[in-house]
Amino acid sequence: MTANRYEGNGLLRILLVKPHLQLLVAKRLNDFLHLEPLELEIVAGGVPEEDYVAICDLTLEKKPMEVYYRQLQKINPHIIGFTGYSNQSAKVKELAHIARAHNPFVVVVVGGIHAIISPLDYAADDIDIIVRGEGGTTFGEIVKRFKLGQPLYFGEVALSQKDINFVEKANALPPAYPDVKTIPLARRDLVQRSRYFSVWTSSPEKKLDTIFPRIASVRTSYGCKFTCSFCVVHHIMGKKYLERSPEDVVNEIENIKEEHIYFVDDETFLNEKRMNEIANLLLQRGIKKKYVSWARADTIVRRPDLFLLWKKAGLGIVYVGLEAMDESRLKNYKKRTTVETSMKAIALLQEIGITLHASLMVDPNFSVEDFRSVEKVIKLIRPAEVSFTVFSPSPGTELWHKHKDEFICNDPYLFYDCMHTLLPTKLKIKRFYEHFARLYRLAWSANPLRVNNVRIPYNEVLKAIVDGTKYIFALRSIHRDYLPQRVVDKKLI
Numbered sequence: 001m002t003a004n005r006y007e008g009n010g011l012l013r014i015l016l017v018k019p020h021l022q023l024l025v026a027k028r029l030n031d032f033l034h035l036e037p038l039e040l041e042i043v044a045g046g047v048p049e050e051d052y053v054a055i056c057d058l059t060l061e062k063k064p065m066e067v068y069y070r071q072l073q074k075i076n077p078h079i080i081g082f083t084g085y086s087n088q089s090a091k092v093k094e095l096a097h098i099a100r101a102h103n104p105f106v107v108v109v110v111g112g113i114h115a116i117i118s119p120l121d122y123a124a125d126d127i128d129i130i131v132r133g134e135g136g137t138t139f140g141e142i143v144k145r146f147k148l149g150q151p152l153y154f155g156e157v158a159l160s161q162k163d164i165n166f167v168e169k170a171n172a173l174p175p176a177y178p179d180v181k182t183i184p185l186a187r188r189d190l191v192q193r194s195r196y197f198s199v200w201t202s203s204p205e206k207k208l209d210t211i212f213p214r215i216a217s218v219r220t221s222y223g224c225k226f227t228c229s230f231c232v233v234h235h236i237m238g239k240k241y242l243e244r245s246p247e248d249v250v251n252e253i254e255n256i257k258e259e260h261i262y263f264v265d266d267e268t269f270l271n272e273k274r275m276n277e278i279a280n281l282l283l284q285r286g287i288k289k290k291y292v293s294w295a296r297a298d299t300i301v302r303r304p305d306l307f308l309l310w311k312k313a314g315l316g317i318v319y320v321g322l323e324a325m326d327e328s329r330l331k332n333y334k335k336r337t338t339v340e341t342s343m344k345a346i347a348l349l350q351e352i353g354i355t356l357h358a359s360l361m362v363d364p365n366f367s368v369e370d371f372r373s374v375e376k377v378i379k380l381i382r383p384a385e386v387s388f389t390v391f392s393p394s395p396g397t398e399l400w401h402k403h404k405d406e407f408i409c410n411d412p413y414l415f416y417d418c419m420h421t422l423l424p425t426k427l428k429i430k431r432f433y434e435h436f437a438r439l440y441r442l443a444w445s446a447n448p449l450r451v452n453n454v455r456i457p458y459n460e461v462l463k464a465i466v467d468g469t470k471y472i473f474a475l476r477s478i479h480r481d482y483l484p485q486r487v488v489d490k491k492l493i
């Protein structure tokens with residue numbers, strides 16, 4: 001134990017931690033795509049310049065707990081902040097407990113998506129403040145209050161169990177985000193930038209020096225106006241869509257060293273006029289980078305000209321949440337689009353020369369025939385990157401409450417990764433995951449690198465084959481995670 005109380009003078013030390021992943025399949029995904037912890041970089045952006053702040057991204061580490069202990073020893077923080085998805089909440093609590101055991105005076109702050117939607121889950125002795133919302137602005141205020149010796153909880157956004165209204169506030173809807181102009185810029189200098197990459201399959205020249213280029217993440221907007229049943233975003237943002245100005249976005253991109261940029265918006269292309277301006281500014285300023293973004297099929301169909309312009313600006317890959325090629329499922333998911341629109345969008349992207357990443361959803365009630373029809377979709381839309389998730393009610397939504405008594409696992413938060421089913425499957429679960437893994441295997445044959453015979457370095461071909469095989473194996477093995485013995489043994493956690 002290293003007792004260490006901040007006495008109001010001297011250097012204030014802050015450590016921000018991204019917990020490592022628990023489930024094998026999520027870890028394997030990181031072999032293909034590992035993005036920087038932008039949420040913590042923005043939180044760090046809110047820390048006053050005179051204070052010391054470090055980011056510890058445990059998702060990068062082979063021995064994360066050793067690294068964590070070492071960081072605690074080395075930095076001995078006065079304030080420690082954790083981020084986390086729902087499937088990391090148990091780990092966040094464990095890490096918070098360790099931090100408190102290391103120094104009983106440390107202030108523990110928890111933020112991120114799970115803190116926003118399920119704050120009561122973080123009502124633990126080792127957690128002082130639960131941040132329900134934007135972190136850069138809120139954390140800055142917490143640090144300021146800490147130095148002044150004031151209470152660290154305030155408003156609807158920084159919650160504490162010490163507050164007599166804690167439960168009422170935690171049960172209320174998430175508070176509104178602040179004006180986007182007040183959100184600090186990301187402290188990108190605090191991470192080892194060379195360790196973040198994303199698989200890249202777009203190559204009009206049919207030759208790539210690498211398929212794993214370094215990549216930076218940029219957030220240009222917050223929220224989404226759509227209310228898809230599987231998504232939590234409209235619950236967080238109250239259907240609001242907050243936009244950074246084109247100048248602000250382009251200034252940030254201009255200062256980023258990486259050539260590849262991943263737009264980590266909830267929905268980047270919602271305001272077509274704004275996206276038009278951003279592309280024009282990028283072109284006018286001669287900024288030559290390559291982009292990957294999400295977009296809805298109906299936006300692509302309505303504005304092919306916009307995607308043509310973005311192609312010129314460097315857009316190489318577009319992720320489209322096709323979800324299902326079946327009208328009734330689209331309706332059930334409240335996707336507000338049609339199969340015809342999806343097909344048109346696919347054709348338009350091919351015509352424009354932007355690589356499609358199609359994201360499809362598998363339903364727990366799938367029969368063998370349903371899986372076969374998705375297999376046909378893969379053939380229909382090639383060449384395309386294709387990925388699949390399993391429809392799962394999201395924590396914080398009505399569907400979660402509606403179905404929670406049906407969940408088939410002990411810890412539904414841990415299993416909320418859209419790959420592990422929370423709901424019972426119609427097929428035997430082992431069979432279900434055999435079919436699910438087969439979809440990924442077939443998707444590899446539709447990959448643009450293969451279909452277009454793109455030349456890539458030999459060692460990367462090998463890496464892709466080895467990691468792809470490991471990924472498919474992890475998918476086939478998902479059913480084992482449900483064996484009660486494994487959960488009890490804590491082999492998973």
Ligand code: B12
Pocket residue numbers: 021026029030033035036037038039040042043081082083084085086087109110111112113114117131133134135136138139217219230231232233264265266389394395416417418419
């Ligand atoms: C980009 C993205 C990804 C990227 C990875 C991003 C990354 N950095 O690793 C990719 C595509 C790889 C991905 C994958 C997955 N994702 Co994802 N993803 C997103 C998306 C669209 C944006 C996340 C992001 O980067 N935001 C940008 C940052 C800057 O914003 P932020 O996270 O909101 O953080 C702010 C606040 O939350 C707060 N905050 C955050 N942390 C902290 C910490 C402290 C101390 C404080 C004070 C504040 C604070 O301040 C931040 C700055 O403003 C979100 C949607 C969303 N609205 O969150 C889904 C989302 C986070 N993903 C989700 C899921 C489920 C997954 C997957 C598990 C499943 C899947 N198959 O898609 C995988 C697994 C990823 C993994 N390896 O763990 C869910 C999580 C739901 C939940 N309850 O946990 C979301 C919400 C999507 C959804 N619609 O439901 N994802």
